Amino acid sequence: MSRPFLLGVLGGMGPLATVDFMATLLAATPADSDQQQIPVLAWNVPQIPDRQKALAGCGPDPLPQLLRGIEILNQAGASHIVIPCNTAHHWHDQLSAASRAPVLHMVQETLDDIASLYPRPARVGVIGTPGTLRAGWYQNGLEQRAMTPLTPTARELEQAFVPGCYAVKRGDIETGGAAFARLGQTLLERGAQRLILACSEIPLALRAVQAPFLALTIDPAQALARRCSAIWQQYRHTQYA
Amino acid sequence: MSRPFLLGVLGGMGPLATVDFMATLLAATPADSDQQQIPVLAWNVPQIPDRQKALAGCGPDPLPQLLRGIEILNQAGASHIVIPCNTAHHWHDQLSAASRAPVLHMVQETLDDIASLYPRPARVGVIGTPGTLRAGWYQNGLEQRAMTPLTPTARELEQAFVPGCYAVKRGDIETGGAAFARLGQTLLERGAQRLILACSEIPLALRAVQAPFLALTIDPAQALARRCSAIWQQYRHTQYA
Numbered sequence: 001m002s003r004p005f006l007l008g009v010l011g012g013m014g015p016l017a018t019v020d021f022m023a024t025l026l027a028a029t030p031a032d033s034d035q036q037q038i039p040v041l042a043w044n045v046p047q048i049p050d051r052q053k054a055l056a057g058c059g060p061d062p063l064p065q066l067l068r069g070i071e072i073l074n075q076a077g078a079s080h081i082v083i084p085c086n087t088a089h090h091w092h093d094q095l096s097a098a099s100r101a102p103v104l105h106m107v108q109e110t111l112d113d114i115a116s117l118y119p120r121p122a123r124v125g126v127i128g129t130p131g132t133l134r135a136g137w138y139q140n141g142l143e144q145r146a147m148t149p150l151t152p153t154a155r156e157l158e159q160a161f162v163p164g165c166y167a168v169k170r171g172d173i174e175t176g177g178a179a180f181a182r183l184g185q186t187l188l189e190r191g192a193q194r195l196i197l198a199c200s201e202i203p204l205a206l207r208a209v210q211a212p213f214l215a216l217t218i219d220p221a222q223a224l225a226r227r228c229s230a231i232w233q234q235y236r237h238t239q240y241a
Numbered sequence: 242m243s244r245p246f247l248l249g250v251l252g253g254m255g256p257l258a259t260v261d262f263m264a265t266l267l268a269a270t271p272a273d274s275d276q277q278q279i280p281v282l283a284w285n286v287p288q289i290p291d292r293q294k295a296l297a298g299c300g301p302d303p304l305p306q307l308l309r310g311i312e313i314l315n316q317a318g319a320s321h322i323v324i325p326c327n328t329a330h331h332w333h334d335q336l337s338a339a340s341r342a343p344v345l346h347m348v349q350e351t352l353d354d355i356a357s358l359y360p361r362p363a364r365v366g367v368i369g370t371p372g373t374l375r376a377g378w379y380q381n382g383l384e385q386r387a388m389t390p391l392t393p394t395a396r397e398l399e400q401a402f403v404p405g406c407y408a409v410k411r412g413d414i415e416t417g418g419a420a421f422a423r424l425g426q427t428l429l430e431r432g433a434q435r436l437i438l439a440c441s442e443i444p445l446a447l448r449a450v451q452a453p454f455l456a457l458t459i460d461p462a463q464a465l466a467r468r469c470s471a472i473w474q475q476y477r478h479t480q481y482a
Contacts, residue, residue, distance in 0.1 A: 006286065014275040019263045022285065026257055032411045034255040034287040041313075042283040044263065045247065046275040072282075072317050170273045 005235035006039050007228055008078025008101060010069045012046035013085035014169045017200035019044070021084035021221045028225040029232065038232045041076055043069040051087045052162070055131030063091050070099050079235075080104060082228060084221050086198045087129045089137070109227045110196065110220040111141040121194045124218075125150045125187030127180065128198030129165065130157050138198055150192045152183055161199075168201040176201060177209030184213055194218055246476035247280050248469055249319025249342060251310045253287035254326035255410045258441035260285070262325035262462045269466040270473065279473045282317055284310040292328045293403070296372030304332050311340050320476075321345060323469060325462050327439045328370045330378065350468045351437065351461040352382040362435045365459075366391045366428030368421065369439030370406065371398050379439055391433045393424055402440075409442040417442060418450030425454055435459055 007025075011018030022042060031037045048066065053059030066088065073081055081103045083089065089107055096103040114124065124147050126138045133139070139149035152161060164179030180202050184195050195217045197203050203219045211217075248266075252259030263283060272278045289307065294300030307329065314322055322344045324330065330348055337344040355365065365388050367379045374380070380390035393402060405420030421443050425436050436458045438444050444460045452458075 012275065012278075012280070015278045015281075016264070016267055019260060019267065022260045022263070022283075023257070026260065027412075033407075034253065034289070034291075034410050037253075037256045037287045039253070039286040039288055040256075040283070042263075042281070042285060044283060045280040046278045047280055048275070050275075076313050076317050166274075169275050171268075 003077065003079040005079050005232055006041055006077050007232070008073030008076070008081040009040060009042040009044070010066065010073060010081060010083045010088075010095070011042050011044040012048055012069075013051060013083075013088050014201060015044050015046045016168065016204065017221075018042060018084055020204045021200065021225065024221050024225040025228060028222070029229040036236065038229060041073060041078060043073055045069065051085070051090070052129050052131055052165075055087070055090060055129075055134075062088075063094060066091055066095055067098055070095050070103075074100050080228070080231060082106070082224055084200050084224065086132045086200065086220060090131060090135060104224060104227060106220045106224045107137045107141065110218065110223040111138070111145065113223040113226075114142070114147070114194070114196075114218060115145050117194075121147060123148045123150055123191050123193055125184070125192030125195040126198050127152065127161060127183055127187070127195065127202060130154070130162070132198050133157065138196055150187050150190055152187065156183060156186065164205070165199060165201050168205050173205050173208045177205035177211065180205055181209055181211040184211060184217070188213055188216070196220065244318065244320040246320050246473055247282055247318050248473070249314030249317070249322040250281060250283040250285075251307065251314060251322060251324045251329075251336070252283050252285040253289055253310075254292060254324075254329050255442060256285050256287045257409065257445065258462075259283060259325055261445045262441065262466065265462050265466040266469060269463070270470040277477065279470060282314060282319060284314055286310065292326070292331070293370050293372055293406075296328070296331060296370075296375075303329075304335060307332055307336055308339055311336050311344075315341050321469070321472060323347070323465055325441050325465065327373045327441065327461060331372060331376060345465060345468060347461045347465045348378045348382065351459065351464040352379070352386065354464040354467075355383070355388070355435075355437075355459060356386050358435075362388060364389045364391055364432050364434055366425070366433030366436040367439050368393065368402060368424055368428070368436065368443060371395070371403070373439050374398065379437055391428050391431055393428065397424060397427065405446070406440060406442050409446050414446050414449045418446035418452065421447055422450055422452040425452060425458070429454055429457070437461065
């Protein structure tokens with residue numbers, strides 16, 4: 001605990017999702033003044049090759065740019081690092097190995113949060129990029145905790161999710177929100193009792209269209225933000241008391 | 242133009258205003274993809290002594306912490322730096338002198354924007370911290386451009402503005418917004434045709450309470466964001482064409 005607390009955010013994926021995560025961090029932290037708020041250094045540099053295309057085998061590798069962000073955050077004094085992008089967790093192991101500061105894992109934080117829900121849902125929907133769903137992190141984690149995952153079909157992902165995601169990235173949040181809302185509704189109709197929004201473009205877009213099922217959703221950025229805030233509060237009370 | 246473009250944000254004053262500025266930057270930048278968006282490194286570290294108290298002579302000097310932020314942003318490769326806090330422009334000269342990257346000036350950008358309004362308003366209200374108003378940047382700039390500034394009385398500042406500002410900083414945005422809305426309404430009733438929101442806590446709070454005069458306001462963060470976006474687009478077309 002010798003380094004002062006500084007949360008490094010490896011962002012830019014996408015840039016609006018990073019800003020949304022930073023707002024979530026502030027909302028998750030009890031503070032009566034500026035000085036009590038969580039200190040953050042955010043690398044919101046979106047000039048990173050497209051993660052979805054790379055994972056689909058049709059685009060350059062984003063790892064070199066991700067490693068550059070990790071290096072700069074470490075050099076600038078980050079004590080902890082987060083990546084508020086589910087898909088980028090594909091490279092979590094390599095980024096973690098290259099980082100002096102521990103890199104928290106958004107998927108693990110989310111699964112831990114879900115396991116503490118009461119009553120625990122029997123069936124949980126998961127919406128995310130094809131790369132995230134193919135990796136199976138959320139589905140495997142749910143099964144290990146005795147919950148049944150429900151995911152969109154490959155066709156639904158390609159025809160509804162992917163265009164919605166790129167709509168948000170070009171600033172058309174309403175179009176993205178409408179696509180995500182239809183997809184979420186479909187999973188709920190198939191029996192999901194909760195929905196994991198496993199791509200950081202989804203929550204901000206669903207809020208923008210005021211999706212009626214928002215109360216049933218689980219936002220990994222929220223789980224990650226709560227964890228960061230808890231760590232900061234420990235430091236704050238020891239270092240700045 | 243040898244350094245790649247990277248916008249350094251000296252933030253944390255307050256942290257929510259910094260996040261709001263980052264969202265404003267994205268909205269001000271035309272982009273069809275993540276990769277076209279403006280690259281930003283944001284130092285959102287609010288452990289900086291209170292600027293208002295320092296300027297009132299009753300608190301420690303924030304300059305050392307501000308210089309530390311400038312140093313880290315420069316070391317990390319910032320090509321340009323902005324400070325999305327009006328009050329902190331009190332230290333702009335010293336920060337600029339210590340920075341390799343040019344530090345844009347939010348007040349100048351705003352005054353340039355106002356001068357290009359058509360029709361040009363005859364009377365412009367200015368709401369900000371006592372420190373910002375005492376410095377007279379906006380009032381002098383308006384007079385030099387043949388506009389008459391209107392400001393709250395010292396009593397209105399102390400009894401309405403200052404408590405509103407600290408309410409936002411402790412997360413009570415509605416209380417702050419209500420205070421700012423009353424103050425803005427007062428200046429409009431005294432003849433202001435436009436209102437400069439010369440403290441970065443004001444715009445987000447007035448939006449939260451949906452103040453009826455929002456269309457008449459001028460947000461310095463918007464002027465600064467438009468300038469940053471214009472510089473980035475020049476770079477983008479030369480460096481990433």
